[in-house]
Amino acid sequence: MLIIFGGLPGSGKTTIARALAERLNAVHVRVDTIEQAIRASGIADDAGPAGYIVAYGIAGDNLTLGRTVIADSVNPLRITRSAWLSVAQAAGVTAAEVEVVCSDKAEHRYRVETRLTDVEGLVKPTWQATCERAYDDWPDTIVIDTTLKTVEAAVDELIDRLGD
Template sequence: MLIIFGGLPGSGKTTIARALAQRLSAIHVRVDTIEQAIRASGVADDVGPAGYIVAYGIAGDNLALGRTVIADSVNPLQITRVSWLSVAQAAGVTAVEVEVVCSDEAEHRKRVETRVTDVEGFVKPTWQEVSERAYDEWHGPIVIDTASKTVEAAVDELVVRLNGG
């Protein structure tokens, strides 16, 4: 299975994606980590679509091995969402899309402004950059609102929904 996460920075998607990966013993593929590694290599400061393209390849390799993969990225555009679905289709596995939101704007802003990076050299976006970011409307994914939900409750809800509940 390919579980495709998306959501604005600070919504809680990486925290939930990691916890779900641990719960399911799944592979966690994080585009932020890949993009920062490309920057750190000195090949490019502006990685463009490279991080996503690398992530698609890593996900595909692990799906081919029969592993469940959790794709963790902002996934802001319809084209990236379609590309993730194509990865699942090529591997012959089920794809499930999960959008993580934080409906409490004050809480979301606090998270963006106070979180510490865990990827060396990665510069987190400002609240202004997050709030002005291009983000296509998404139709049909599972939506998890982290505004008043613990990580454990969000993961429990996802596990139930992934199992058809």
């Protein structure tokens, strides 16, 4: 199975994606890590679409090995979401789309402004950049609101909903 995460920076998607990957013994493919590695290589200052394209390849390789893959990225555009679905289709596996949100704006802003990076050299977006980011509506997806949930409760809910 390919579990496709998306959500604005600071929503909690990487925290939930990691915990779910650990619980399911799944492969965690994080676009932020890939994009920062591309920038750190000195080949390009802007990873552009390359980070997503590399992630699609890594996910596809692992899916064909029979592994469950958790794709972790902001995934803001329909085109990136469609590309993830194509990866699952090419590998012959099912896909589930998960949008992680933090519905409390004050809490979301606090998270964006206070979180530390865990990827060396990665510069996190500001609250203003987060608010101004292009982000297409994402209908027909599993929505997990992290505002008042523990990580464990969010993962439990997600596992229940993935089983439906």
